[in-house]
Amino acid sequence: MSSTQSASAPHLLIVIHSLSGGGAERVAVDLSAYWVERGYRVSIATQTGADDDAYALHPSVQRIVLGTAAPSQGRASALLANLRRVWKLRRLIRRQRPAVVLGMMTTASVLAIVAARGLGCRVIATEHTHPPSQELPDMWLRLRRWAYPQASRVVALTSGTAAWLEEHVPGSALSVIPNAVCWPLKQGEPVLPPPEKNGRFRLLAVGRLHQHKGFDLLIEAFRGIAEYFPAWDLVIMGEGEDRESLQAQIDDAGLSERITLAGRVGNIGDWYEQSDLYVLSSRVEGLSNSLLEAMASGLASVAYDCETGPREIIRNGIDGVLVNPPEDVEALAAHLSDLMAHEAKREAYAKRAVDVLDRFSTARVMALWQQVFERR
Incomplete structure (x- = not known):
């Protein structure tokens, strides 16, 4: 626990599939760093390990690897895999007792809502892509319609996505929060210098x-x-x-x-x-x-x-x-x-x-x- 934190600090648990490259993954890392520096206790739970991470976490953010990312074969296998994900996440929530659980993207949001039922924490779901462009199995579409109205809040990136959710997932408590522009831009690997333009x-x-x-x-x-x-x-x-x-x-x-x-x-x-x-x-x-x-x-x-x-x-x-x-x-x-x-x-x-x-x-x-x- 960092010097800016205390045992009574609000605890935020972020749930996301991985920290590999992507907009939602970067938002999760940026959110975790911002709030841990402002006195929150912050944990990030991922299904995958750190091997495919594209973004580095703030040193005061706790990383929990659920180890539940294995692909499934067939509907029965997928059902069992998701039950295992819910079970492991629920055990984590019981143990950590976060004030807020933040699901990043559709499937993580649905899993967080199911896993946290009856445990007294507020669950926030997020949509980072416009839903009509998603390629989700029917099961996840049905689960979203059932789960999102039970979330404390559903956050959309754009007003267009919020309007879609209002129509297709009625009963959801909606907020619109755009991505922040990260500035100055961070340098990382691989580095590829732009070629000289030479007047072009x-x-x-x-x-x-x-x-x-x-x-x-x-x-x-x-x-x-x-x-x-x-x-x-x-x-x-x-x-x-x-x-x-x-x-x-x-x-x-x-x-x-x-x-x-x-x-x-x-x-x-x-x-x-x-x-x-x-x-x-x-x-x-x-x-x-x-x-x-x-x-x-x-x-x-x-x-x-x-x-x-x-x-x-x-x-x-x-x-x-x-x-x-x-x-x-x-x-x-x-x-x-x-x-x-x-x-x-x-x-x-x-x-x-x-x-x-x-x-x-x-x-x-x-x-x-x-x-x-x-x-x-």
């Missing part, structure tokens, strides 16, 4: 190489305008299961010298600083951490106006551009062309983009979390 311009995109991120749409849009902007290159940062298909698309377009899949890096801040324009081509979003980071770094941004997320960050025509209709390649190409061609417009948007440092500041976001944690 860089269009940057960041995200998991997955269909949801729409990089296939982005590559097609860039293909349509590349010949008109011979000094511009596209760099896509991130890893994922679509790497091979995206690289094949790049090669087929004859753009392997102009479009780079640069992989995952720990020094993403250097890439934001050394880029000229940011693009978010997602088909679906929660609340994009990369978009917040890019704007905080002073980049004008172009994003599809998908159902939730970008419209709650970008002020269209003020600090960036929302592209409609979503998933329209020609519309994306047209808006990219406009900003690639007009440096003064890029610079004007960039000057206003840094307002996200105030609009999504840690102080503002943590004040919202405090209201949820201490609500009676």
Whole structure:
């Protein structure tokens, strides 16, 4: 227990599958560090061990490994595995007696609600992706409808997700809390210095190489305008299961010298600083951490106006551009062309983009979390 804590300090238990790379995982680590430094006792319970961690915990945060992440085969096996998860989590809650249990993402939230029944702690559920874009088995969808109305609070990243939950999971007590923009950006491994631009311009995109991120749409849009902007290159940062298909698309377009899949890096801040324009081509979003980071770094941004997320960050025509209709390649190409061609417009948007440092500041976001944690 750190010197800032006492035996009577509020105890927060965060439940999450793992601390591998991802937005919810990073939020869990950031929340735990913030509140442990303010006198809370904080524990994080994960199903997986530390081998696949992408984020380091604050030294005063207790890590509990439940060891319940093994894959299951078939419905009976899945049922038994989830019963075991509930049993181990309930034992932990009985032993630790936290004041608040915070479930991170749908399945962890449902497990936390079930495990904590009758134990006198407040349980907060969270949704970090927009539910219609989730690929959850029917069992989890039914369990969510049953469990969320029993939670003390259900936290959504965006007002769009909150509206969806209000309609499809009636009876839930809802709050909207966005992600805070983490600033200054942390440096980590692997470090990949951005190549010298040598008079060229860089269009940057960041995200998991997955269909949801729409990089296939982005590559097609860039293909349509590349010949008109011979000094511009596209760099896509991130890893994922679509790497091979995206690289094949790049090669087929004859753009392997102009479009780079640069992989995952720990020094993403250097890439934001050394880029000229940011693009978010997602088909679906929660609340994009990369978009917040890019704007905080002073980049004008172009994003599809998908159902939730970008419209709650970008002020269209003020600090960036929302592209409609979503998933329209020609519309994306047209808006990219406009900003690639007009440096003064890029610079004007960039000057206003840094307002996200105030609009999504840690102080503002943590004040919202405090209201949820201490609500009676």
